[in-house]
């Protein structure tokens with residue numbers, strides 16, 4: 001199939017929601033993807049922080065293929081050994097007692113919101129959920145409502161009720177909004193879609209303590225920051241806090257669609273039979289993939305990526321010497337480079353692509369760097385060199 005045909009089919013038949021790059025990707029190997037003409041790109045997008053093991057990882061591919069041959073899907077009406085093995089591993093690794101498995105980040109957050117509401121019903125009645133301005137939690141109606149994007153809110157009104165927002169990283173505003181009507185708070189420790197924007201440690205720790213004191217549920221969306229991305233299995237571990245609920249997706253099964261909502265015993269048992277469900281959620285194929293991802297992460301990949309993440313941060317920091325680089329931020333292998341308005345991040349993106357590196361643009365003119373956790377020092381050095389070269393070209 002030629003490239004024009006491929007693009008025409010999408011233009012004709014796909015609902016026109018995506019602004020796509022011109023590349024047509026065909027296969028991947030290690031930390032690289034290849035386009036249809038055979039050009040190779042080192043991948044600092046990784047399917048948006050999803051392909052943590054890169055491409056065609058031997059143990060992962062073997063585990064997935066074996067599971068395909070054995071059993072891919074049966075109803076949650078039945079038990080499977082692989083689901084049981086995975087939820088045991090996940091709960092042990094995370095320290096949470098209860099899990100619900102679904103298929104995406106939005107669904108995981110939808111589950112968290114429903115679980116919180118169900119919990120309020122058992123504890124004195126209806127309460128509201130607070131979310132942060134600038135957040136991204138998904139595209140279902142409820143998760144869109146807790147996503148701090150007012151343009152999107154207008155497009156899809158009327159929205160579900162029972163939500164209110166607070167200003168990003170503003171503890172005074174948070175205190176004002178944390179009224180007795182609030183039952184839960186949802187936030188990302190680092191706002192990924194907004195351009196890798198971290199909350200301060202001070203905000204997170206204080207907001208958490210305030211919630212604890214008031215009996216307000218603290219929900220951390222780890223969809224992008226989870227699974228070793230920031231140098232720990234979950235990003236909340238950096239702050240010495242223990243959320244009541246966390247959500248995951250993206251990297252959880254290394255590229256096979258999956259999401260999870262984890263909760264403490266007390267909160268996770270607010271649901272009872274029939275309260276929630278999913279046809280595909282936690283099916284045998286997704287669990288086999290997720291189980292292998294978690295096993296490999298625990299077998300040293302988190303530690304390795306934590307070290308490389310620090311190295312990556314140090315190397316990137318020196319880019320602030322260019323006057324059009326306005327901020328370099330992030331944690332572990334989740335980094336953002338914000339550029340001055342006069343230098344569009346999309347120009348950077350295409351110049352890097354021409355040099356064999358994929359990066360993407362998130363939030364306000366920010367390049368987002370979220371490679372596989374299997375990325376190597378050489379590949380990082382290569383990207384740094386390419387970034388330096390692009391900066392020099394732009395300065396010239």
Ligand SMILES: *Cc1c(COP(=O)(O)O)cnc(C)c1O
Nearest residue numbers: 104105106136137138223224249
């Ligand atoms: C990507 C993302 C989501 C939504 O996940 P989907 O799988 O696209 O539904 C939710 N929260 C965060 C923080 C994300 O990065």
